[in-house]
Amino acid sequence: MSQPKLSILICTINDRITAVPDMLLPPCEEVCYVVSMQYTDDLFLTQIPSLLHERTDVHLYPYFGAGLSANRNHALRHCTTELAVIADDDAHYSFDSLKSAIQLADEHPDIDIFCLQVVREDGELIRSYASRSFDYANQPRGNYFASCEILIRTDASVPAFDVRFGLGAPYLGCGEEEVFLHQAHKQGVNIRYFPQILCRIPMTPTTGSQFFTNRKVRHAKGAVLYMMHGLIGSILRITLTAIRLPKNVGRLKIWWDMFLGIRYIWQNPLNEGIADDIPLDFHPIDITKLP
Numbered sequence: 001m002s003q004p005k006l007s008i009l010i011c012t013i014n015d016r017i018t019a020v021p022d023m024l025l026p027p028c029e030e031v032c033y034v035v036s037m038q039y040t041d042d043l044f045l046t047q048i049p050s051l052l053h054e055r056t057d058v059h060l061y062p063y064f065g066a067g068l069s070a071n072r073n074h075a076l077r078h079c080t081t082e083l084a085v086i087a088d089d090d091a092h093y094s095f096d097s098l099k100s101a102i103q104l105a106d107e108h109p110d111i112d113i114f115c116l117q118v119v120r121e122d123g124e125l126i127r128s129y130a131s132r133s134f135d136y137a138n139q140p141r142g143n144y145f146a147s148c149e150i151l152i153r154t155d156a157s158v159p160a161f162d163v164r165f166g167l168g169a170p171y172l173g174c175g176e177e178e179v180f181l182h183q184a185h186k187q188g189v190n191i192r193y194f195p196q197i198l199c200r201i202p203m204t205p206t207t208g209s210q211f212f213t214n215r216k217v218r219h220a221k222g223a224v225l226y227m228m229h230g231l232i233g234s235i236l237r238i239t240l241t242a243i244r245l246p247k248n249v250g251r252l253k254i255w256w257d258m259f260l261g262i263r264y265i266w267q268n269p270l271n272e273g274i275a276d277d278i279p280l281d282f283h284p285i286d287i288t289k290l291p
Helices: 014-023 042-047 050-054 068-077 095-107 176-186 215-243 252-265
Strands: 005-014 031-039 058-064 081-089 113-120 148-152 190-200
Touching: 005 014, 005 068, 005 095, 014 031, 014 042, 014 050, 031 042, 031 068, 050 058, 050 190, 058 068, 068 081, 068 176, 081 095, 081 190, 095 148, 095 190, 113 176, 176 190, 176 215, 215 252
Parallel strands: 005 031, 005 081, 031 058, 113 190
Antiparallel strands: 081 148, 113 148
């Protein structure tokens, strides 16, 4: 039997491990699964479904901890295939979409990261996508990509996900994908969008959509802008963002929360050269050197 070519990297935590069997397709020689299970109590290890141990194409790696970015790094650390997609524990794939992703990668060996499309359970696209492909450097204004839309060529020199960002992080509740792609692009990784469907996800609000109700999301907004545009550029942008908001939403408070995100990144650079040296440049570490 030939070696799998693509890994589905499933990041889950605690009792969410019980949902993972529903994601699995029948065994296919081209596809395998890397399941990174964070747990915060040993009790959750007893809830691991037996199927995850029985399937030879499923590789389970539990570890004590929390934080989505750290979980993704852990999954990437254990990936041994040429290609990988980053999946949350509620995404679903089809043989057709995975084979199309593999074919796309074969047709474009110069591309390191592919940004694709995602549909909801009813088959509708989760948002309005461009109908033509484009390079990351030429992406439309206001465009962004989520982790479930990303296909990675694992031999590329991609950065680790910044653990200061993302669900479960202490202060910055989202933004890890934007920082990941921005830093990958800065270090010369070739990133391109293609209008091709990768997976299906449930119709639930994203963390990033909670800008007005979640302070961690507002913190992350300012922090992402700082990572991309530096201190002066980020302050100008959060000021413009606040000015353009309706007067009745508390513009000063929102501006202050975004500024706190900028201050947090400035005051909390990561060790091991993962974070940016003030004010902007990000120095990623090799995934294979992660603990």
